[in-house]
Amino acid sequence: MVEGNETLKDSQMAYEEALDALSSLIVNRRRCDKSGDRFELMFEYVKMLDLEESMSQMKVIHVAGTKGKGSTCTFTESILRNCGFRTGLFTSPHLIDIRERFRLDGIDISEEKFLTYFWCCYNRLKEKTSEDIPMPHLFRFLALLAFKIFSDEQVDVAILEVGLGGTFDATNVVQAPIVCGIASLGYDHMELLGNTLGEIASEKAGIFKREAPAFTVFQPDEAMRVLKDKASQLDVQLTVVPSLDPKLLHGRKLGLEGEHQYLNAGLAVALSSTWLRRTGHSQLSYVEQSRCLPEQFIEGLTTASFEGRAQIVPDKYTDVESSDDLVFYLDGAHSPESMEACGRWFSAAVRHNQLGNFKNQSEDNGSGTSSNKLQGYDNDEARKKSVQVLLFNCMAVRDPQLLLPPLIKTCANNGVNFKKALFVPNTSVFNKVGTHGLRETDGQVDLSWQFHVRRIWENTKPCDKGSDSKGTSAVLEEESEKAEVGGKNCENSTVFSSLPLAIKWLRDSVLQQNRSVRLQVLVTGSLHLVGDVLKLIK
Structure with a gap:
């Protein structure tokens, strides 16, 4: 057993070492510019990796x-x-x-193969690049790595x-x-x-x-x-x-x-x-x-399956007797048009409670919801009040004034109004790749962007005139006041200093309701946010 644990530890260290090397290729968050950022270097890199012939034959x-x-x-x-x-x-x-970026026959490339191809490309480029032809930045390297993988795997x-x-x-x-x-x-x-x-x-x-x-x-x-x-x-x-x-x-x-x-x-x-x-x-x-x-x-x-796009994941943390007390609806929409499409999907999903989809997706993605529990969906479950909550973040290069209105309008037109909106900072950091690319909770984190987005939300959100059975809003408000927020809490929205705190608040809110409420949480605005939520709830 000890030997097996050591082998696993060595494997994890080898993988982290590769991710550290990959992180060194992050020069900035821009992958291109209008001049092409010396795009012609890509052809030089292809030559260095001896990929010219195989790429010319690649279909x-x-x-x-x-x-x-x-x-x-x-x-x-x-x-x-x-x-x-x-x-x-x-x-x-x-x-x-x-x-996840490299799939062979529909399956993510194995860790062993990834490491083999990664070091082959990385070491060859390190050896052949120079001051005039520097190492490729992250996305270019990943594209070259894909060409190497697909060539050697003879797809x-x-x-x-x-x-x-x-x-x-x-x-x-x-x-x-x-x-x-x-x-x-x-x-x-x-x-x-x-x-x-x-x-x-x-x-x-x-x-x-x-x-x-x-x-x-x-x-x-x-x-x-x-x-x-x-x-x-x-x-x-x-x-x-x-x-x-x-x-x-x-x-x-x-x-x-x-x-x-x-x-x-x-x-x-x-x-x-x-x-x-x-x-x-x-x-x-x-x-x-x-x-x-x-x-x-x-x-x-x-x-076909594609995580983070119109994906429904019941939260296992609260899954004691019911599979749907807390359900995350994840979609990485981040443009005005995709936010509208996201709103249509979410509205249709919550309107029908998507119980059949819970069963199908649980069996497909291993989310842990058993068919027996779903078959136990009874009249008590049917009488639960469904409450919609928005969990949102977007990158500062995007304009929330263009993103939030189409989402709010589309949902409202379909009879769906959010009882609460939660705004969080990024958990992922952009100078690291991999599992250690998560930032620890920082009490000094700058939340000015989240407060800016919340102001836009408060100025845009229509009034929800629906009934509030059993004081759902009051309980949600009480729970959010307990949370460690970065500033004043509003009736319809809260800024959290970290994503884990927001997830904890959602779980605590479900428990406070004695399972009389079903929280349906739309996570959108950023694929990075969707990925971070999946890391925490899976």
């Missing part, structure tokens, strides 16, 4: 976009894996573990999600993709990509390559004009695809929740079909005129 699907690109990639990977191909998927950011298809923008993104070192996709466009990263939809679309269209067909979804007119113009300049065939018709799934549901996912699924079907045709597997592809999706496509679309 790549390349996807950019403001929102939905990660989901589109996830659907695409799942479809092609169910068609029998060995898949490699590169996405960003990760929520809990850096290895049949590599699905690459653009990190930021398109033109100067590290993934755009790929020169001959099989097919490209542009997911929904909106306003995000404007300090880098431009202040208009046209400028943003121009950056995204930077992934277009001659002789590689491209697909997109319906876009705002300004963005669509730019995409079509860019495609025309390169003689690229650009096709606009509609949302997937739910009838094609024969009564089954998409693996990713939310009505907006049918748009991403439609794009994924087009990308997968085109990849199959262009790689000599037409017999497996979907022909629109047939109005019948191949079974492999249906299986791929309905079994």
Whole structure:
């Protein structure tokens, strides 16, 4: 037993050592700028790693976009894996573990393989870089690592999600993709990509390559004009695809929740079909005129999974007799358009209490809710009052005045009003990668941004005129006054000095209610926040 513990400890230390080395590549939080930040160095790094030949033969699907690109990639990977191909998927950011960014056949790369490929790339680049050609910064290194992994693992298809923008993104070192996709466009990263939809679309269209067909979804007119113009300049065939018709799934549901996912699924079907045709597997592809999706496509679309996007997780900490006294609804929305989509999903989910989804997701993601407990859902459970709480944070580069109103309005229009909003600082730190990238609770933490966001919330939130049975608001207010907040507590909102304190407050509130209330907590505004919550509750 001692020997086994020592082996585990050595393994953990080796992994932490790699993450420390990876953290040394974080130079700043900006992954690109309008000049490309010497983008041409990516080609030098590819040469240093002897990846030129293998990358020229790699059968790549390349996807950019403001929102939905990660989901589109996830659907695409799942479809092609169910068609029998060995898949490699590169996405960003990760929520809990850096290895989430690299999936082989739908599974995060193993720690052993990650370490092998990491040190191979890191040591080779350390040896060959110089003052003129310095070590690549974090995201570029991760993209290079993905190319190395997919090359050596001999994947049949590599699905690459653009990190930021398109033109100067590290993934755009790929020169001959099989097919490209542009997911929904909106306003995000404007300090880098431009202040208009046209400028943003121009950056995204930077992934277009001659002789590689491209697909997109319906876009705002300004963005669509730019995409079509860019495609025309390169003689690229650009096709606009509609949302997937739910009838094609024969009564089954998409693996990713939310009505907006049918748009991403439609794009994924087009990308997968085109990849199959262009790689000599037409017999497996979907022909629109047939109005019948191949079974492999249906299986791929309905079994796809992507943590932190429209994800429902009952809190195990309070799971004594009931599985849903405290339920977290997690969605990493961080643009005005995605916040609206998040609001629609959350409203529909809480309106129907999503009990069936609790069972399905618990079985799929190991959240610990047993079917026996769900079958015990009785009249007492049905009489519980559902109370909605918002747990929010967004990066300072984003404007909460653009994020909160569409969320509040969408939820209110669907009959959902938040009884309380909680605002917290970041738990993750951005100069560290990995499990030790969590900041200890700091009594001196600057909460000015959280108070600023709360003021916007208080000025925007509509009055909730709904009934308040058994004094729910009073109990929530009493509990928040007990919490260690960074300043004055408002009736409808509280600023907490740390995320763990906010989670503790939620759990204490459930216990104070004697299980007469079901707290439904929407966690949104930042994928970093979603990841931190998952770390704490799982």
